Every structure is written in structure tokens, then in C-alpha cells.
Amino acid sequence: MVILFGMPVVQVxxxxxxxxxxxxxxxxxxxxxxxxxxxxxxxxxxISSDYFILSENLQHESQIETIFKAGKVKEVIIFGxxxxxxxxxxxxxxxxxxxxxxxxxxxxxxxxxxTGIIQDYMMDKMGERGPPIKINTEYKMLFNPExxxxxxxxxxxxxxxxxxxxxxxxxxxxxxxxxxxTMEVLLVSxxxxxxxxxxxxxxxxxxxxxxxxxxxxxxxFVFGMPVQGSLVLLLAESLLxxxxxxxxxxxxxxxxxxxxxxxxxxxxxxxxxxxxxxxxIFPIENMPMPLQWLCNIxxxxxxxxxxxxIMLKGVGLSHIWQETLIIFGMTxxxxxxxxxxxxxxxx
Numbered sequence: 001m002v003i004l005f006g007m008p009v010v011q012v013x014x015x016x017x018x019x020x021x022x023x024x025x026x027x028x029x030x031x032x033x034x035x036x037x038x039x040x041x042x043x044x045x046x047i048s049s050d051y052f053i054l055s056e057n058l059q060h061e062s063q064i065e066t067i068f069k070a071g072k073v074k075e076v077i078i079f080g081x082x083x084x085x086x087x088x089x090x091x092x093x094x095x096x097x098x099x100x101x102x103x104x105x106x107x108x109x110x111x112x113x114x115t116g117i118i119q120d121y122m123m124d125k126m127g128e129r130g131p132p133i134k135i136n137t138e139y140k141m142l143f144n145p146e147x148x149x150x151x152x153x154x155x156x157x158x159x160x161x162x163x164x165x166x167x168x169x170x171x172x173x174x175x176x177x178x179x180x181x182t183m184e185v186l187l188v189s190x191x192x193x194x195x196x197x198x199x200x201x202x203x204x205x206x207x208x209x210x211x212x213x214x215x216x217x218x219x220x221f222v223f224g225m226p227v228q229g230s231l232v233l234l235l236a237e238s239l240l241x242x243x244x245x246x247x248x249x250x251x252x253x254x255x256x257x258x259x260x261x262x263x264x265x266x267x268x269x270x271x272x273x274x275x276x277x278x279x280x281i282f283p284i285e286n287m288p289m290p291l292q293w294l295c296n297i298x299x300x301x302x303x304x305x306x307x308x309x310i311m312l313k314g315v316g317l318s319h320i321w322q323e324t325l326i327i328f329g330m331t332x333x334x335x336x337x338x339x340x341x342x343x344x345x346x347x
Contacts, residue, residue, distance in 0.1 A: 023051050023106070023109045023110060023113055023283070023285075023286065024050060024051060024285065024286050025050070025051075025052075025053050025285055026051060026052050026053065026074050026075065026106075026110055026285060027052075027053055027055040027072045027073050027074055027285075028046075028047075028052045028053070028054060028055060028073060028074065028075045028076065028077060028110075029054070029055055029056045029057070029058050029064075029067055029073045029075075029076045029077075030043055030054060030057055030058065030076070030077050030078075030079070031057075031058040031059075031060075031061065031063075031064070031076060031077070031078045031079070032057070032078075032079045033078075033079060033080055033081045033083075034079050034080065034081055034082055034083035034084065036082070036083055036084035036085075037084055038083055038084035038087055038088075039079040039083040039084065041121075042079075042095075042118065042121050043077075043079075045117060045120075045121055046077065046114065046117050046118075049113075049117060051113045051117075052075075052113075052114075055067075055072055055073050056073065058076065061078070064076050064098060064142075065142070068100050068142055068143070068313070069309070069313050069315050069319055070319065071305065071309065071319070073100070074099065074100050074103075074106060074107070074110055075097065075098065075099045075100070075107075075110045075111070075114065076097070076098045076099075077095060077096075077097055077114065078095065078096040078097070078098070079095060080093070080094055080095075080096070087125070087133055087135075091133040091134065092133070092134045092135075092136070093133075093134075093135055093136070094135070094136040094137075094138060095118060095135060095136070095137050095138070096138050096139070096140070097111055097114055097115070097137060097138070097139040097140070098139070098140045098142055099111050099139065099140070099141055099142065100142055100143060101141035101142060101143055101144035101145070101147060101151075102143045102144060102151065102152070102308045102312045102313065103152050103279075103283070103308075104141070104144055104147045104148065104149055104151065104152055105149070105152065106283050107141055107144075107147070108147065111139050114137075115137050115139075118135055118137055119135075121135075122134070122135045143312045143313055144312065148224075150223045150224070150225065151225065151312060154219045154223055154225045154311075155280075155304050155307035155308050155311065156278070156280030156281070156304055157215070158212070158215050158216070158219070158238075158307060159241075159274065159278065159280065159300045159303050159304050159307065160271075160274050160275065160280070160300070161211065161215060162208060162211065162212055162215075162238070162241060162242055162245060162303075163241075163245050163270055163274050163299075163300055164266075164270060164271060164274070165208060165211060166204060166208045166242050166245035166246050166249060167245045167246065167248045167249035167252065167266060167270055168249065168262075168263065168266040168267070168270065169204065169249070170200070170201075170204050170245075170246050170249030170250055170253065171249040171250070171252035171253040171256060171262040171263075171265070171266050172253075172259050172262050172263055172266070173253075174200060174249075174250060174253035174254075174262075175253045175256045175257075175258055175259045175261070175262035176259050178253070178257070178258070179258050179259060194339050197247075197250055197335060197338050197339055200250060201243065201246045201247065201250065204246050204249075205239070205242055205243060205246060208242040208245070208246070209235075209238070209239055209242055212235070212238040212239075212242065213235070216234070216238075225311060226311060226312065227310070227311050228310070228311060228312060228313060228314030229309070229310035229311065229313070229314040229315055229316065230310065230316065233310060233316065233317060234307075234310045234311065237303070237306050237307075237310065237320075237324065237327075240324065240327055240328060240331065241299070241303045241306075241327055243331055244299055244327055244328075244330050244331040244334065245299075247331055247334035247335045247338060248270075248299075248330075248334045249266070250334070250335075250338040251334050251337045251338045251341065252265050252266055254337075254338055254341035255341065273294075273298055273300075274298070274300045277291065277294060277295045277298050277300075277301070278295070278298050278300035278301045278304055279295070279301055279304055279305075280300070280304060284301070299326075299327055299330050302323040302326050302327055303323075303327060305320070305323050306320050306323050306324065306327075
């Protein structure tokens with residue numbers, strides 16, 4: 001009954017709030033070589049909109065790639081030297097926009113929003129001063145120069161497949177053993193709960209890890225998805241995520257009485273949130289704050305960040321240690337819950 005009546009309500013709420021093609025409160029940085037009254041005026045116009053939040057004022061172009069790899073900033077706006085003088089004397093100035101195109105849809109929206117604000121500012125100045133002026137807007141898409149949408153979908157697809165295959169298959173198979181009675185045999189054996197959990201996880205770890213390698217091979221050779229960072233680190237992070245998903249699947253199996261319940265809980269608890277609340281399709285920044293908090297407890301959000309950072313940005317563990325630690329903590333948490341549930345049954 002909970003699934004029957006609860007799922008439609010949850011779906012409507014999540015779809016209604018999560019699906020948004022608008023940009024709101026995107027973190028940007030500004031590199032202003034002029035620091036004159038017109039560059040400051042245009043900067044304030046951009047920041048005062050509801051679309052952008054100024055994260056940092058940069059001092060040099062060498063900081064741009066570093067700040068993008070840190071993960072917060074999605075766009076950098078660069079004002080060249082003598083911006084006001086060129087506008088007033090030559091009636092022509094230029095602005096460079098660099099966007100993080102690891103998420104190409106968001107990058108395109110950010111560039112379009114910024115360009116629109118610049119065009120609006122230019123029209124205001126033309127109305128004030130009479131003679132036509134022009135602001136040339138040049139943009140560069142970092143990490144994905146060709147704006148390939150596959151660079152966004154491959155990490156998300158890898159995450160969805162690993163989560164569903166690992167967690168769902170584990171929960172269903174163990175629930176089936178409970179139905180057949182074989183799990184009861186294990187529970188009355190001298191084996192400890194942690195030994196049962198580990199024994200059930202290991203075969204699926206191997207199977208899911210083979211799946212992960214297969215998906216990465218297809219992504220590289222078929223779709224041209226690059227791996228700019230360490231392949232060893234990428235595989236290690238994938239292995240950690242697989243173990244976490246398997247632990248979650250075992251926990252679901254401990255609270256599900258049969259295969260059908262395990263499948264419904266897995267679909268309800270994993271599929272929809274993985275698609276909607278992980279940043280896979282829709283930017284998390286656009287969602288209401290309660291949904292953003294909910295996104296933070298979704299392991300898929302952190303794994304997608306890790307995949308994009310390693311594959312597209314070429315970062316090392318020093319940049320993704322926080323996301324890695326979160327997934328590791330979730331792994332320990334779900335393993336602990338699973339063992340506890342087994343202990344309860346043993347009592």
C-alpha cells in the first residue's frame with residue numbers, strides 16, 4: 001500500500017521540482033584585468049541576476065583550471081585590459097567566457113545566460129551614448145571542447161547500471177534464498193553475520209567489477225569517452241562504489257520478506273532517485289533546498305562527480321578525497337546495518 005499510494009506522490013513531487021531547464025545560483029568566478037568602472041558595472045549586473053553567484057575573484061589565468069577542478073565554479077568571465085577605454089574610445093571591447101563543459105547542457109545554458117546579460121548591458125549603453133558600441137563575446141568549453149553530450153551521459157549511465165545491477169540483483173537473490181529457506185540454514189550455522197554478509201558480497205563484487213570494466217571499454221572505444229586521469233584510481237573508485245551498492249542491496253534484502261518486495265523497494269529507492277537526484281540529468285543547483293539536501297545522501301551523486309573529475313578533468317585523489325570518503329562512510333554504514341539485521345534474526 002505504501003508503494004502503491006506513496007510512489008505516485010513522490011514521483012510527482014520529485015519530477016515537479018527536479019525537472020528544470022533553468023539556471024539558478026550557479027557559482028562563477030571573474031578575472032578582471034581592467035578593474036575600471038565599466039567592467040565593475042557589468043560584473044555587478046551579471047552577479048545581481050538570479051542566475052549567478054560570485055564565488056571568487058581571480059588574479060591570473062593560471063588559476064582557471066585549478067578552480068574548475070575544485071568542482072564548485074561552473075564558469076569564469078574574463079575582462080581584458082582597458083575595458084572602459086575601449087568601450088568609450090573604440091566602441092568595441094571583448095569578454096572571454098570559459099565554461100566547465102563536463103556537463104555540456106549546463107555549460108551551454110550558462111554561456112547563453114551570460115551572453116544575454118552582456119547583450120542587454122550593451123543595448124543600455126547604446127541607448128545612453130547614441131553611437132553603436134559592440135562587446136565581442138568569445139567562449140571556450142573546457143574539458144569538452146566539442147560539447148559532446150555523451151560526456152555527460154556515459155558517467156551517469158555507468159553509475160545507474162552499477163547501482164541497479166549490484167544493489168537490485170543482490171537484494172533479489174538473497175530475498176529468494178530467504179523464500180527457499182536456504183538463508184535460514186546459514187543463520188543457524190556457526191557462521192557469524194559478518195561472514196555471511198562478506199560471503200554473499202564477494203561473488204557479486206567480481207561480477208559487477210567485470211561489468212564496470214566492460215562499460216568503460218565500450219565508453220572509450222565506441223563513444224570516445226576519454227580517461228584523462230589515472231585508470232587505476234578510476235577502477236579503485238568503481239570497486240568502492242560497487243561494494244557500497246552491494247552492501248545497500250544486502251540491507252534491502254534483510255528488510256524485504258520476498259523477491260517481489262525486494263524488487264519494488266530497489267526500484268522505488270534506487271532507480272528514480274538515481275536518475276533524478278544525482279545530477280545525472282538535471283543540475284542539483286536548480287532544485288529547491290530540501291531536494292538538494294536529499295541529493296547529498298545519494299551515493300550516486302558523489303560517484304558521478306568522481307567519474308567526471310577523473311575521466312574528463314584528469315584530477316587525482318587529492319581533489320576527490322572528500323567524495324571518496326563519503327562513499328566509504330556509506331559503505332561501512334550499510335554493512336553495519338546489514339550485519340545488525342542478521343544479528344536480530346539470529347536472536
